[in-house]
Amino acid sequence: MAKLHFKYGAMNSGKSDSLIKTAYNYEERGLNIVVIKPRVDTKSTQSIVARGGHRREADILSDTATNFASSIQAFGDISCVLVDETQFLTEKQISELYLVAKSYDISVICYGLRTDFQTKLFPGSQRLIELADNIEKLPTMCTCGSQAEFNTRKINGNYTFKGAQVAIDGKESVEYDSLCGKCYMQRGGKI
Secondary structure (H helix, E strand, O other): OOOEEEEEEEOOOOHHHHHHHHHHHOOOOOOEEEEEEEEOOOOOOOOOEEEOOEEEEEEEEEEEOOOOOHHHHOOOOOOOEEOOOHHHHHHHHHHHHHHHHHHHHHHHEEEOOEEOOOEEEEEEHHHHHHHHEEEEEEOEEEEOOOEEOOEEEEOEEEEEOOOOOOOOOOOOOEEEEOOOOOHHHHHHOOO
């Protein structure tokens, strides 16, 4: 029976690298996949770009109106659906991905952030935590060498803990960093 997987990590934990590697492994074995990327992630139009430079084209750019079941079925015989930046999906879309896994026997592997820069769950991530058959943390390191747990937002190089939940890095001097709990609080983050 196919499963819904959630692989989450802080910024710089290799989520996109892992997705690209998984896509390669499926295709190397002659298995068909579908790669989904939310349209709101405007960093690289239709490409999934890992920080190490690897790239992969998305088959589906989704928005809130995208119906995953019909979109995926249009590709024919699929073994796996890989989804990048799942934190940007709606709760309804996560439920649809669960139905794809269970109704069509297609494995669905979702990669994304669990929480935002204010330590709040993204709605898509919350629904994944509620439904996923498997949840796996992809670790990364804080600047101090400890394991990073929190995402931080910087604007013009300064940490900020106010603002909209979504602001894409690389746009308007926005960048992100991942920190351990101690460093997060030292830089002004509230728990």
